[in-house]
Amino acid sequence: MITISVDVMGGDFGPEVAIPGLAKSLDRHPELKFLLYGEEDKCTALIAEHPKLAAASTFHHCDISVRMDDKPSKALRQGRWRSSMWRSIEAVKNGEANVCVSAGNTGALMAMSRFCLRTMANIERPAIAAIWPTLRGESIVLDVGATVGADAQQLTDYSMMGAAMARALFEIDRPSVGLLNVGVEEVKGLEEVKEAGRILKASELPGMNYHGFVEGDDLGKGTVDVVVTEGFAGNIALKTAEGTARQIAEYLRAAMGRTILARLGYILAKSAFDRLREKMDPRRVNGGVFLGLNGIVIKSHGGTDADGFAAAVDVAHDMARNDLISKIENDLKLYHAKQTIGSVQAAVSQG
Amino acid sequence: MITISVDVMGGDFGPEVAIPGLAKSLDRHPELKFLLYGEEDKCTALIAEHPKLAAASTFHHCDISVRMDDKPSKALRQGRWRSSMWRSIEAVKNGEANVCVSAGNTGALMAMSRFCLRTMANIERPAIAAIWPTLRGESIVLDVGATVGADAQQLTDYSMMGAAMARALFEIDRPSVGLLNVGVEEVKGLEEVKEAGRILKASELPGMNYHGFVEGDDLGKGTVDVVVTEGFAGNIALKTAEGTARQIAEYLRAAMGRTILARLGYILAKSAFDRLREKMDPRRVNGGVFLGLNGIVIKSHGGTDADGFAAAVDVAHDMARNDLISKIENDLKLYHAKQTIGSVQAAVSQG
Incomplete structure (x- = not known):
């Protein structure tokens, strides 16, 4: 059974969009269960319009809703423990839900997710992964704006997390991974990107096929399954x-x-x-996935409609069904074990 | 009179594209004169097919042509003084031409341009400006890949150069300038972008209207006349x-x-x-403009056809007619004079 916790107050239209969206996704995935968090007086009548959804859901009233223009610091101060956003994330932490969905403001959602779920062992910073429509189907692109700047190790972490997500979402064994750069030759581009390329090549991880550098126009072509970049360039590529x-x-x-x-x-x-x-249609692939935390949080676009919100819930379903978190944890363990063996071997051969 | 020096050997198709392209642009601007640099045996017959072009041109034979896959260092070592690329740039340096056009490889063309023309006073690094089609017409975007990374002062320099180019190309008095960032609020994004925003706001330069931050989707909207960013993000935005x-x-x-x-x-x-x-059609706005050197060099797309090459020559014509170089020099002088007055005032008020 898959349970999805939902902040139904998030987004420009709150429950008006979230609730019919949930009903649409439930039609496609009748096995889903929902934990809904929101203001009772704004939700009860809407839920009653969808009897199947009402039967599959447990509703929890929350006094506070984080607003779309709240600063992350304010949202954390006022909304921690009590807001619909916080409580939907907390349900993942407590093991009551497999994954959380919110259309609330990205900054606040990321701040609360970090605070509540914490980053995974060996991961310094989370990333936001987008699903990108391409000529060959779909690719995963990360980070599209969780953090600005990334060093070689963080780019390597993003690569592993993105590859695990591609395995969960596209159901392929060894997704191809490319590092976004200016020019595909090995001599060009940012120092940290080149260093990440050397690490990925040397690591030979079983869960991915490291392709090399890709450029901006490879995104639309779908040259690789996973495109990795730091959050500033990634956000600009997405919005462009x-x-x-x-x-x-x-x-x-x-x-x-x-x-x-x-x-x-x-x-x-x-x-x-x-x-x-x-x-x-951008709604088809609606849903940024927060990776690198001890739990999966899906950010739906704030301005989307019920079809878009349903698409984000579909992504949540796929992530949970294919147990993305375990995939990422296993990959990270394997990589770090290899690194340790590598440094022991290096120490032995030097000594 | 405007004289344009042309490396006719550049690009994937060399003189086969450059020479008919020049003829097309000459039809639109009959006052143009050309200095052509290339391999005689590959050009003479082609030029003879266009009698008007032949009459408006002086041909200079060059033994060496820089290849599209030559590394900048190799191009400089083998092609300096003698290649068609070098000599077309040198014609600008010597005052024989107002502007240079080449479809040759970007790295080599930039390396030779820097070496031959040198950066302007007070400018550390040149930028490549692209002309970007928008819903409102056209904008200028820089840097799209001359250098990776830029500090606040370099972003400020790019803003002034871009604004001067907008005045020359679009013939408007105070083009609007935006800094590319993730999020439009002043608290967000890269530190150097925020610092450049503070400098531009405080400087109140007469040649531009500083708009604030813009995001990736503002590029296509044409929110501002000039979008400024560092070369990594700019190149990725362009190619995306x-x-x-x-x-x-x-x-x-x-x-x-x-x-x-x-x-x-x-x-x-x-x-x-x-x-x-x-x-x-990307050919309509073909032509990256190298800014920040003591002379203007236009890079045409290597894979373009005669129409595209003609568009790059048209841009060269507009840049020369509106005397872009003087516009940039004047703006930089004014800005640096203001800075000096500002620091003297600060010193006086502190003392």
Whole structure:
């Protein structure tokens, strides 16, 4: 059985979007159970509209809801222990839920998740992983904005966590991993990226296939299953891609409305356009996954609708079913055991 | 009179693309004069096919052509003084040409440009500026990959150079300038970006309107005329946008070929699709501009065709006609004079 804890107050529309979203995901995964956290008077009537959801859920009233513009420090001060956001995360910590979903503000959600769940052994900083639509299907890109800057060891950690997530989400044995860089030659780019490349090559980890460097245009091509970068460049890549997609959609709309022939052509090709819209729909892959904590938290986009929220719940389901946390823990253990053996061997051969 | 020096051997196709490209740009700007550098046996017949171009050009034979895969160090060692790339840059240094255009490899072109032209007074490192198509028209984005990393002072320098280029290219008095960051609040993001924001706000330069922080999705929106970032994030943003545009074009192609109705619709809406293709055409805004050197060098995309090369020559023409170099020099002088006055005042008030 998979239980998902949900902060139904998060996002621009709170329970208005979260609750119908949960109902949609439950239709696809009838085995799911939910622990819902929110303000009773805003949720009860909405839940009653979805009898199947009501039957699969336990509701917990919370006095406090973290607001979308609350600073992380304020959210932690006022919302710790008591807010719907905190309590949904805490349910994962206490083992009551397998994974938590919230559309609440990213800064507050990350601050509370770190505070409540703590980082895994050997992991210094968590990362946010995005699911990126590509010409070959989907890739995982991390970090898209949890922290700014990363050293070689942190990039190596991100690589392992991303590979474990790819195994859980795409169900492949050895996902390919690339480090985002400027230029694919080994001499180019940031020192920490080059160093991470050397570590990954030397480590020969069984859970991933280290591909080498990739560039910005490899993201859309889907050259590798997992693209690893630090949070500043990752966030800029993510938002640039979203902006470019919206820009082209806008060009297309303008072009198709311009002449009568174009409008007629649009009508004839409407099913093709619908397919395209579906391909480009950011809701399809809604859900940033916080990695590196002792528990999985899924961040849904704050401005999404019920379909988008349901997609984030679907991701939560996949992560829990494939036991992402154990996969990451095992990989980290293996890597660090190898490192220890490596340094013992080095010490022996030097001595 | 504007004279443009051209390395006709650069790019994947060398003179086959450069020479017809020059002829196209000359049709649009009949007042242009060209100094052409290349291998005589590969160019003479091609030039003869364009009598107007032949009349407007002086050809200089060069024994050596820098190859697309030459490392910058090798290009400098073998190609200095003698290659078509070097001599086209040198023509700018000697005052024989107003601006240089090459489709040669970026690393070699930047290394030779730095070595030959040297950085401007008060500028530590040059930047590459790209012209970015937006929903509002075009913006300038720099640095898209000249150097990795930049401190607050370098970001401030880039802002001034970018603003001067916007004045030269778009003919506006006070272009708006934004610093690329993760999140628009003043508390977020990289320390050096925040520091550059404080400097730009305090400096109140007459040649720009400092807007504040922008995010990745502001690039496509055209929120500001000039977007400033360091070369790693800038290169990743540029390539991610190019990759996303290609990805969507691919989706569109696939969707339109799927059913007979869609194909019929495509035929009816063909002129609209042609307009869209034109909007998305990377050749329209082909040409990275090297800024911060004592002379302007335009890098055309290596894989472009004659139309793309002509677009790069058009950019060179606009830069020279509006005397970009003087604009940058004046802004830098003004800024550094202000800084000096500021530190004298600070010293007086402290003393």
